[in-house]
Amino acid sequence: MKHELRTPTSVIIAQAECGLQQPDAASKQQALEGVLQQAKKMSKLVNQLLQLARADWHKEALHLERFDLSELTEIVAAETKALAAAREITLTTTIEPGIMVIADQTLLMRVWLNLLDNAVKYGRRQGQVRLTLSKSGNSAVGTVTDDGIGISAAELPKIWKRFYRVDAARSRSEVNGSGLGLAMVKWMVESHGGTVTAASVPGEGSVFTFTIPLICPAGK
Structure with a gap:
């Protein structure tokens, strides 16, 4: 699990740092798109983990x-x-x-x-x-x-x-x-x-x- 969380986090940090060093707007835009993609991936992973954790504790009610x-x-x-x-x-x-x-x-x-x-x-x-x-x-x-x-x-x-x-x-x-x-x-x-x-x-x-x-x- 640590690996799954660490990977998108590391990519977000690396792409953000790279984007800040880029002089032109196009490169910054590309870096931001990469950051957004990894952030969405991490958000999905966290949501899945939370849902499974609630299920483990029998707190996830069906609608x-x-x-x-x-x-x-x-x-x-x-x-x-x-x-x-x-x-x-x-x-x-x-x-x-x-x-x-x-x-x-x-x-x-x-x-x-x-x-x-x-x-x-x-x-x-x-x-x-x-x-x-x-x-x-x-x-x-x-x-x-x-x-x-x-x-x-x-x-x-x-x-x-x-x-x-x-x-x-x-x-x-x-x-x-x-x-x-x-x-x-x-x-x-x-x-x-x-x-x-x-x-x-x-x-x-x-x-x-x-x-x-x-x-x-x-x-x-």
């Missing part, structure tokens, strides 16, 4: 409401298509309409965003990411499948740990993250009484599957 999960999923997928296109990845969806849930809408949106962001980051360029949502009994079932670099069987159980990063191929600098995304997904799904699993074959891709009760147990 339950009845809403159309299918409609929410369509919106998230549409927003993610631009991100996928930037990496030449095609995002396709199969979404069963009219799946109504009583749950925390913001948290379920973040579940989708984190899983899709993960799939796009580690997906194969000019590859495919597939999202599905369906209803099974009293649960909604969501999946995100990519055809990217995959995860080894030895490391697969560890991906839900906070700050855990898989091998260097998945941690290459251009897709570097905080290591909290999947830990957040696990907490958000399980806080609804659901489950989340992952299956992967190195060199072929990964499948993340989560289930959410149509009525969150906390709402009963």
